[in-house]
Amino acid sequence: MASHRLFRFPKPQWMNSANTRTAGVYFAGALFSIALFVLIDAAVFSKSALNGSDYHMNFVDWIPGIFSALGMIIINSIDKTRLSADNWSYSGDGVAWKARVVLFMGFAAMAGGLAGGVTVMVLKYIVPEVEWPTMWFGVANVIANALVSLSSVVLWVSQNMEDDYTYNLQL
Template identity: 45%
Template sequence: MSLPRADYDPRRVCVNPCPNLTLGVGRNKRTAGVYLAGALFAIAVWTFLDAAILSAHAKPAHDTEPVLVHVTFVDWVPGICSLLGMLVVNLIDKDRVRGEDGFGDSKAVWRARLFLFISFALMAGGLAGSVCVLILKYILNDYPEMYKYYGYCNVSQNIGFMLSAVVLWISQSSSGEYEYNLTI
C-alpha cells in the first residue's frame, strides 16, 4: 500500500482519494445552482428547437433547387438519449450512491451506482451520437454552412444537457446551504 495504514479506508475503491472540492461562498448558492442548471437546460433545448424550426421552414435559394437537408428523427435521437440520462442522474438518491445514512442493503448502493453509470453512459452516448451525426450527415456531405448549423445545434444541445446535469448534481449534493461538495 502506498498510504500509511492509519489513512487507509477499506471501503475506498481507488488508492488515491478524489479531492473534496468546496465551491464558493454565498447565501443562496444551492438555489443559484438549480437556476443555473435550468438555464443551461433551457438554452440547450432552445438551440436545437431553433435548428429544427429553421429546417422545417427552410426555403431554397432559387426556386429550381431543392432544400438539401432537413432535421430528421436521426437528429433527435442523441438529444433523447442525453435527456434520459440527465433525468436518471437527477432521480438517483445521492446518499445511496455514497452508501451513507445506514442503508442496510448493500445491493441498493450497488444498484444506485449502476444506474448512475448507465445514465452517464446515456449522456456520453448522446454526445458521441450528436458528433457522429454532425460529421456523417452534415460535414462529410459538404453541405453549405447554413445546413451545418443544424449539426452544430445538435452537439451544443447535448453539451448543454451534460453541463446542466453536472451543475444540478453539484448543487443538490451540498449538505448545507453554505457549501458544495464535488464528491461521489
C-alpha cells in the same frame, strides 16, 4: 490538514449556502432551456423556406437529444447518499451497487447522446461537405447535447451540496 481530505485547499464557505444551491438549480434549468431552444431553433429553420437546401432535420437528429435528456433524468434521480449506503444505514441490502449501476447507465446514456450528436453531425453534414447555413443543424445538435450534459453536472452538484442547516433539519 486533515488526512481524510482529497484536495489540499478547502471548499469555500459560500458554496454551502442555500442561496448557492438555489442559484445552481436555476442555472442548470437555464442551461437546459438554452439547449432545448437551440435544438428547436435548428429544427424550425431546417423546415423553413429560408433553408434553401435539401437537408432537413428528422427523427435521427432528435435521438441524441432524447438520450441526453434521459441520461440527465436518470442521473439526477439518484440521491448521493445512496452511493455509499451499504455499510450502515440501509442494512447492507445492496443499495449502493444498484445506485452505482443506475448512475452508470445514466452517464452512459448522456455520453451516448453527446457522441450520437457528434456522429450525426459528421455523417450527415461534414462528410457530404454541406455549406454553412445547413451545417448549423449538426452544430446545434452537438451544442444542445453538450449543454444538457453541462446542465446535468451543474444540477447534480447543486442538489448534492452539503449545507449544515438543511442537514440538521433533516435529522
